[in-house]
Amino acid sequence: MxxxxxxxxxxxxxxxxxxxxxxxxxxxxxxxxxxxxxxxxxxxxxxxxxxxxxxxxxxxxxxxxxxxxxxxxxxxxxxxxxxxxHEHVHLACHRCGKIDEVPTELLDDLSRELLTRFGFVLNATHLALSGLCRNCRNTDVDAAEER
Missing domain, CATH: 1.10.10.10 (Winged helix-like DNA-binding domain superfamily/Winged helix DNA-binding domain)
Structure with a gap:
């Protein structure tokens, strides 16, 4: 259909x-x-x-x-x-705003742990993780090395 x-x-x-x-x-x-x-x-x-x-x-x-x-x-x-x-986890850089996508399977271990310990079923298809992307992280490392 x-x-x-x-x-x-x-x-x-x-x-x-x-x-x-x-x-x-x-x-x-x-x-x-x-x-x-x-x-x-x-x-x-x-x-x-x-x-x-x-x-x-x-x-x-x-x-x-x-x-x-x-x-x-x-x-x-x-x-x-x-x-x-459209299923994947979003990685959102809180500095530059870049969004990357990774497979939901990367969270399988976390999903099992949450279920075992807390009885919680994770829906990783509706998830964004915030952090620093590789470029922003490398910029921080480069700046620290210059000091």
Whole structure:
């Protein structure tokens, strides 16, 4: 079934109707990979100039409720949305803002430890870790060596 057919079917099952705006928002998230609501809005407005940011936020909320997109906080500012099947952990440099992606499997040991010790099931697909990227860390090391 097509993405549009799947969305239409899911909405119909919940007594909701398919709108062009909802489809445009989902398409924009898929095309952009990771995007803030403002970035999604700009992409949608390239096709439908009358769509406003409020409509985009409502569509994103609904799409997340339906399990078609999810959001992650990658530091300060607006959340970033991606499609549900897009699974990885984000590494967010709190100095330069660079975002890297690593496989969720890197957290398997932590996931097992959390389950064993605390009964907690980690959802690593909705996770951003904050720290320093290699370049910023190397800059710190270089500066320390110059002193």
């Amino acid at each position: 097509s993405d549009q057919g799947s969305l239409r079917s899911t909405l119909h099952q919940r007594g909701m109707r398919m709108t062009p705006q909802r489809q445009l928002v989902l398409d924009a998230v898929r095309e952009l990979g990771h995007a803030t609501p403002e970035q999604v809005c700009r992409r949608v407005q390239g096709t439908a100039s009358t769509v406003n940011i409020t409509t985009v936020y409502r569509a994103l909320d609904l799409l997340e409720e339906l399990g078609l997109v999810r959001h992650t906080h990658l530091g300060h500012g607006a959340p970033t949305y991606s499609v549900e099947e």
